[in-house]
Amino acid sequence: MNLAVPDPLGSHSDEVDAFFAANPDIETIHMLVPDTNGIMRGKWGPPDLARKAFGDGVQLPLSIFGLDVWGREVPETDLHIETGDRDGNCFAVPGSLKRITWSERPSAQLLMSMYEPDGTPWFADPRHVLASVLDRFKAIGMTPVCAFELEFYLLKSDFETDAMSSPLPHMGRMAGPERQQMYSINTLSGLEDFFASIHHAASVQGLPVDTIISEAGPGQFEINLLHRADAMRAADEALLLRRMIAGVARKHGHRASFMAKPFQDWPGNGMHVHVSLQDKDGRNLFADGGKGEALLRNAVGGVLATMAEAQAIFVNSFNGYRRLAPGSYAPTRVAWGENNRSVAIRIPSGSAKARRLEHRISGADAHPHLVAAAMLAGILHGMEESIEPPLPIIGNAYEGAGTGAELTDYMEEAVEAFEESDFVAQALGADFRRVFSEIKKAEQAVFDERISRLEHETYL
Secondary structure (H helix, E strand, O other): OOOOOOOOHHHOHHHHHHHHHHOOOOOEEEEEEEOOOOOEEEEEEOOHHHHHHHOOOEEEEHHHHHEOOOOOEOHHHOOOHHHOOOEEEEEEOOOOOEEEOOOOOOEEEEEEEEEOOOOOEOOOOHHHHHHHHHHHHHHOOOEEEEEEEEEEEEEEOOOOOOOOOOOOEOOOOOOOHHHOOOOOHHHHHOOHHHHHHHHHHHHHHOOOEEEEEEOOOOOEEEEEEOOEOOHHHHHHHHHHHHHHHHHHHHHOOEEEEOOOOOOOOOOOOEEEEEEEEEOOOOOEHHHOHHHHHHHHHHHHHHHHHOHHHHHHHHOOOOHHHHOOOOOOOOOOEOOEEEOOOOOOEEEOOOOHHHOOEEEOOOEOOOOHHHHHHHHHHHHHHHHHOOOOOOOOOOOOOOOOOOOOOEOOOOHHHHHHHHHOOHHHHHHHOHHHHHHHHHHHHHHHHHHHHOOOHHHHHHHO
C-alpha cells in the first residue's frame, strides 16, 4: 500500500529556520485545521510546535471532521465516541507558516492536514478530498488553474445579537437605495486604512490579493485573489483570506461576515471560482481554437449535469438557500452563457489565452476545497463522457422556459440529492458523502425545530 505520508522535517527545515530567524519574537503558533464546514479548529502552542508539525506531527481527534457548524458532535457520522474518538496526526502544509498581523501578541499560524496514525490521508479531510480529484487530472496530463473571489459585509462591531434584532451593515441604519454604491471609489476611500491593513496582511502572509470592489449592498465588498496553477494552494488561500479579513476587521473595530444572505433586502455574499485547464507546457487548453472550445463545452456540460447532485457542497448552509433568488446575481437555474452574470456558469469575456469558466453558485461561507473538488470532478465527468451542454442563455436567465432546470432552494432537498448521488460517491468518496450528509441533516434538524422571529411576530 502506497501511503501518502508527509515529508519529514528535513525537507522543510529551511522554511522553519528562516521563519524564526526573521521572527524571533513569536510567542504562539496557531495550528489551523479547517473542518468539514471550513471552520478553523486546532490548538495554540509554543513556537517549537511548528517543528513538531513538520516532523512527527501534532495529534488531534479525527472527529474534528464530524462536527456541525456549531462545533457539536454529530453521532451519526460514527466519528466520535462510537469509535473511541481516536486521535489522528496533523502535519503542516509547507509554505503556510506565516506571521499574523492582526494579533495582539506576536503570533504565527500554520495550516494543517489530517492523517490516520499509519499515515493514510484521513478521508474526511476536505484537503484530501480535493487532492484525490487533482490526482485524476494529473493522470491525464492536465492542471486546473483556479482563482477565487469572495464577497463579504463589513458590520458595525457593536451590532446587537439578540434573536429579535438584525445586524447593521457598516454604512449604518439608513441603508436605502442611495446607499447602494456599486463599484464606488468613494466608498473604498472611506475605509482606506482598513484596506491598507488588508494589503499589508496579505503581503506578510503571501496571499495574492488582486482587486477590491465596493459591491451592491451597503458595506459589502469583494476581494479577488489572483489565479494559481495549483488548485490546492488556491483553495488554501481562499480559506486563509477569510480568516485574514475577519482578523483585520476586528482590529479596526468592525466585523466581517461571509454569511451567504445576511440581509433580506440586499444581495448575498458569493464565492465565485474561475477555472481553466493547462497542458504540460502551461498552455490554456480552453484557448486551443476549435478543440479548446469543444473541451470547454464538455467541461461546462459536466458541471451543469452534476450541479444538482453537488449543490449541497456549493450551498452548504441553511441560510445559503435564501441567496438563490431571481435578480440577485446569484443563480437560480442550471444554465450557462457567455458574458452573462445571471447564469450559474459564466464564460467571461477577454482574450483567448484567458479563456475560462466562472462558477457562480457557491455562497461565501462554503468550503473552498470542497467547492473546487465538486466543480473539478464535474469538469472531469463532462470531458470523460463528452457531455454537450444545452444552448447558452442570452439575456435574463431568471425568466421563462428554456433557461434550465431550477436549482432547489431547500437545503433538505439538496442534501437528499447529494446523499443519493453516485457521482458524489465516485468523485468525493462514499464515506465522505455519508459524513457530510449526516452533518447537514443534523444542522437542518436544528433549524426545523427552532421557532423563528416571524412566528413570534405573527402568533405570540
